[in-house]
Amino acid sequence: MEIVILQAAAVGHPDIHGGPVPQTVSGNSGAARRYRNLLLDNGFVDVAVEVHTIVWTDATALPVLANIAAEDTWLDDQATRARNDRLFLAVPIFLASGTRAD
Secondary structure, eight states, rough: OOOOOOOOOOOOOTTTTOOOOOTTTTTTTTGGGGGGHHHHHHTTTEEEEEEEEEEEESGGGHHHHHHHSSSSSSHHHHHHHEEEEEEEEEEEEEEEEEEEEE
């Protein structure tokens, strides 16, 4: 059995209020959508993709948001939402697996 680890990614969608678009470490927000094809193109079979989502609705999400945003009014707005119990952050984590056909 061979284990291949792919870089984790956040799939970015523009915030309707002009906030940042989450990116992968490499700066490509579409990488997770290509995981399945990447495995298939490299000889893997029985390929499957799962998504696990972490959801935050309080101030514990603010450090995550600070990592993807500059210190600006958008981040201040998110802190206000957290204080008013109106914050919602969902972070998808994609897990792709397959078996190498040798």
